[in-house]
Amino acid sequence: MTTLLELRENLRNFYSKYEIYITPFLKFLLAVICLYAINLNLGYMSRLGNPVIVLVVALMCSFLPFNLIVIVSAMFVLAHLYALSLESAVVALALFLLLFLLYFRFVPKDTLVVLLLPLAFACRIPYLVVFAIGLVGTPVSVISVACGVIVYYLIDFIRTNASAISSLEADNAIGKFRFIIDGMLGNKPMLVMIVAFGITVLIVYLLRRLSVDYAWTIALVAGSVTNIVLLLVGDLMFDTKVSIAPVLFGTVISFLLCKVFQFFVFNVDYTRTEYVQFEDDEYYYYVKAVPKNSVPKQKKTVKKITSVIE
């Protein structure tokens, strides 16, 4: 445990020292992973599969705000769908527009969820993002999670039915359009996921705010159980063909990853080093303000060991 704590402290120091380089690098990494995953899953426009394009775009993202990665990924998705069929691109564009116009305009910070959740779905551990949002988010984040699920299922539906969509005749545009919309509206697994994830986020959120010891762990355990139970109940009720093993396995892995994150990310204050400059009548000031490590003092417990010596 001590080595872990030391590692965490070193990590924190490292981050506060090299924050200027680390954040762009992380953005770059995220952009590369996202674009690569999109190309891998929806590679209908082969030109975008070119690694040079991916790298250049990702490099661009590393210097720009986080939300730009989301917009770039959305454009990649749209381009791929356009290469498959115009109708699917139109449906996706309409969905993205609605998400932005009605929701993400209010909570631009949550936009990343729409990117991370489909990515986690692709890795079979969407629960990780759900738990993490419950731990750090607000109750409103339930809507963000729902949006992420919808985006994933739209992409997934089009991907699995790609051959059916392209086999419909080209002049049957309305038919294709209706096929996609019907597929989305009647998508029971999607609805079950939205409800289950929404309730899980709420439960994790409510429990981690309790002022008891181990509130975060309790929240995670309760969230995991709720998640599994809801998905299985949903499967029984609506026959969504959710198989038990991946759900159990994914939840356990997500739980463990969340514990790791909790240790390294959520509990540590990665306050950034500030570089500010100002002046007064006498001096110019170039100040580098490094946040202080505020480690709470450990309580000392005095153990009395007495033995009777005869």
Add this chain to the structure above:
Amino acid sequence: MLNEERIKLMTKTAAYEENEGKKNMAIGSYFRSDYLELHVIQSLLYGTLAFLVVGAMVLYYRFETFLQDIYKMDLLQFGKDILRYYIIFLVVNAVISYIVYSVRYSRAKRSLKRYYNNLKKLSALYEREGKR
């Protein structure tokens, strides 16, 4: 002479100005009514756009039945129905954005107040030094 206390205050305020202060100052430069008005109008525009997107999707989805029925149906009533939906949608949208932005405005004002307090302290420090 370098005054340590003053430098601390200056750093704090400068860091605020550079990060979250930027947004809050932009908000604080509005009167409350102007700020809310601007954002509610903006949300009405966005809402209209969203309504058009949904409307176009629904229309396209039901295009065939719509074409069949267009001669039979009461177009005036149809228009009224759409208008009703549109108004309900806009009102809900406007109310939500009113609430969201009024909360945001009061938060920004509170945070700016702290910032101005720091500035006041700073100027008090200067005055004290000047008298010395």
